[in-house]
Amino acid sequence: MDISTDQADLLKASRDTSLFQVMPQEIAYPKNVEEMSELVKSTKTSITARAAGTDMSGGPLNSGTIISFTKYMNKVLEVLPAQAGGFDGYAITEPGVFYRDFEKATLAKGLILPSYPASRELCAMGGIVSNNSGGERTLEYGKTEKYIEELEVVLSDGTITTFKALSPSELAMKKVKNDLEGEIYRQVDEMLTENATLIEAHRPKVSKNSAGYYLWNIKDPEKNTFNLAKLICGSQGTLALWSKAKLGLVKPKEHRAMLVVFLHDLEKLPTIVSRVLPFGPESFESYDDHTFELAVRFLPQMLSQMGFAKAARLGIDFLPEAELVLTGGVPKLILMAEFAEDTIEEADKKALAAQAALADLGLKTKIEKNERESEKYWIVRRESFALLRKNLRGMYASPFIDDFVVPPSTYTQFLPELNKLLDQYKDKMIYTVAGHIGNGNFHIIPLMDLSKPESKQVVLELAPKVYELVIKYGGTTTGEHNDGIIRTPYLPMLFGPQMMALFEATKKVFDPKNIFNPGKKVGGTFADISAKMVATN
Numbered sequence: 399m400d401i402s403t404d405q406a407d408l409l410k411a412s413r414d415t416s417l418f419q420v421m422p423q424e425i426a427y428p429k430n431v432e433e434m435s436e437l438v439k440s441t442k443t444s445i446t447a448r449a450a451g452t453d454m455s456g457g458p459l460n461s462g463t464i465i466s467f468t469k470y471m472n473k474v475l476e477v478l479p480a481q482a483g484g485f486d487g488y489a490i491t492e493p494g495v496f497y498r499d500f501e502k503a504t505l506a507k508g509l510i511l512p513s514y515p516a517s518r519e520l521c522a523m524g525g526i527v528s529n530n531s532g533g534e535r536t537l538e539y540g541k542t543e544k545y546i547e548e549l550e551v552v553l554s555d556g557t558i559t560t561f562k563a564l565s566p567s568e569l570a571m572k573k574v575k576n577d578l579e580g581e582i583y584r585q586v587d588e589m590l591t592e593n594a595t596l597i598e599a600h601r602p603k604v605s606k607n608s609a610g611y612y613l614w615n616i617k618d619p620e621k622n623t624f625n626l627a628k629l630i631c632g633s634q635g636t637l638a639l640w641s642k643a644k645l646g647l648v649k650p651k652e653h654r655a656m657l658v659v660f661l662h663d664l665e666k667l668p669t670i671v672s673r674v675l676p677f678g679p680e681s682f683e684s685y686d687d688h689t690f691e692l693a694v695r696f697l698p699q700m701l702s703q704m705g706f707a708k709a710a711r712l713g714i715d716f717l718p719e720a721e722l723v724l725t726g727g728v729p730k731l732i733l734m735a736e737f738a739e740d741t742i743e744e745a746d747k748k749a750l751a752a753q754a755a756l757a758d759l760g761l762k763t764k765i766e767k768n769e770r771e772s773e774k775y776w777i778v779r780r781e782s783f784a785l786l787r788k789n790l791r792g793m794y795a796s797p798f799i800d801d802f803v804v805p806p807s808t809y810t811q812f813l814p815e816l817n818k819l820l821d822q823y824k825d826k827m828i829y830t831v832a833g834h835i836g837n838g839n840f841h842i843i844p845l846m847d848l849s850k851p852e853s854k855q856v857v858l859e860l861a862p863k864v865y866e867l868v869i870k871y872g873g874t875t876t877g878e879h880n881d882g883i884i885r886t887p888y889l890p891m892l893f894g895p896q897m898m899a900l901f902e903a904t905k906k907v908f909d910p911k912n913i914f915n916p917g918k919k920v921g922g923t924f925a926d927i928s929a930k931m932v933a934t935n
């Protein structure tokens with residue numbers, strides 16, 4: 399196994415895309431699961447996993463050893479066909495495979511993992527599984543947790559084992575084992591049985607959640623199985639390191655049509671969402687007036703990154719939007735409901751039916767009849783974060799209220815309260831609001847000058863206010879990006895003391911010496927947020 403203490407490598411591993419910087423002692427690059435196990439057995443410090451390092455929460459940052467997978471453990475090992483009663487196919491992958499390469503391998507068989515995140519060109523499978531990522535197609539297809547079948551893992555004593563769905567008799571056999579694995583099965587099963595009501599009551603009420611340990615996912619009552627891989631998913635490398643995953647895949651639909659709604663009056667938002675969702679959009683996304691104005695302002699820069707022909711075509715396509723800005727008619731939100739079907743006629747039919755369902759609301763709407771027509775909306779939606787980051791010098795993209803979720807039925811009350819809060823800080827940060835409107839999942843990533851102490855104060859002051867509001871409306875602090883350094887301290891507020899005690903007990907049984915990614919999920923403090931924030935831009 400290669401080990402590096404080279405300053406440039408350490409510096410790179412000290413950052414992800416969060417607000418934080420933590421210098422590690424060394425970086426280990428294992429070639430296989432046996433080397434991972436050796437490292438765990440011999441460690442005198444902590445071990446924190448890193449795949450592509452695009453995490454926004456500080457998840458892959460820590461002070462001990464960083465175990466990095468993209469150098470060697472970067473192969474899709476197999477793409478397998480459908481199994482009766484299961485997914486359309488399966489992939490066996492290592493954690494260091496970039497999603498873009500993973501998708502090439504699965505698309506060669508006409509299949510995809512539909513929970514891919516917006517960072518699909520940058521991130522790797524290690525983070526997709528360990529953050530329980532979701533993205534634009536999660537509305538229809540769910541998050542990564544749904545596609546986890548099996549995980550080969552290294553436990554905190556170096557044991558190599560595979561977590562997968564076990565029948566009651568297979569579980570009983572695991573529970574009699576006289577080792578750490580047996581102890582984990584005994585204690586987790588007992589915890590789930592004794593606290594079944596408490597755990598069920600704390601199952602998130604929103605359709606996306608990446609916060610906490612997913613104790614509610616382990617038992618499948620319909621199939622009568624017990625699968626610890628479902629707990630490792632989303633646990634940010636705090637319980638075990640995974641070395642090989644079997645993931646379910648689906649056959650994507652071929653054709654798409656989009657209903658675009660230009661919304662001036664937020665009061666109508668819950669009605670729109672409740673009327674559009676029954677038509678089954680594959681994705682239902684949104685971006686706000688700030689994003690829209692920035693996109694028009696930076697249109698030349700955005701177009702210059704594309705080839706000439708595409709830029710020329712998109713430039714013309716954007717003309718009506720530019721006119722909207724010039725004439726002051728910018729909508730408060732732009733909503734994009736995309737319908738996917740096997741034929742273009744079916745997709746158009748659905749988009750038109752959804753449009754008709756909104757006819758009496760007096761809205762400006764538009765149908766984009768194919769993917770070429772809807773491309774410009776996707777570019778603004780996908781590129782808004784990058785646009786901000788690249789074009790405003792001295793300002794730093796600061797994810798700290800970047801990923802909360804509220805039930806869509808609460809938009810009328812929630813959004814004005816949120817806007818009131820954000821308005822109080824508008825002279826201290828530039829921000830855009832984009833999100834998965836169908837799931838109630840919002841991304842707000844302000845741009846701030848973090849060399850100013852008052853900017854850090856905003857992070858410490860505004861985040862608790864936003865999360866308090868989110869929790870008041872029955873939401874969760876993170877739908878996709880996970881807890882990391884930035885949100886671990888809010889878990890007690892979100893789940894309460896009894897569930898926190900179960901999370902702590904879970905961590906203790908898997909990792910009694912606290913070697914895996916300490917300070918994430920349990921044990922993280924508000925002092926960590928202040929201390930680990932980057933010092934300068």
Ligand SMILES: Cc1cc2nc3c(=O)[nH]c(=O)nc-3n(C[C@H](O)[C@H](O)[C@H](O)COP(=O)(O)OP(=O)(O)OC[C@H]3O[C@@H](n4cnc5c(N)ncnc54)[C@H](O)[C@@H]3O)c2cc1C
Pocket residue numbers: 414415446447448449450451452453454456457458467493514515516517520521522523524525526527528529530531532533534634635636638639640641783784878879915
């Ligand atoms: C522009 C942008 C857009 C984004 N959009 C989305 C989005 O739409 N949805 C979304 O979910 N996220 C999004 N993210 C966040 C991030 O890109 C994703 O969560 C991504 O899946 C992380 O993958 P990664 O390979 O970079 O993981 P890393 O950052 O390397 O790691 C993420 C976490 O996984 C753990 N980990 C990695 N490998 C292993 C392993 N083998 N065993 C145990 N633990 C492991 C790490 O310790 C860390 O806690 C976005 C980020 C950016 C910069």
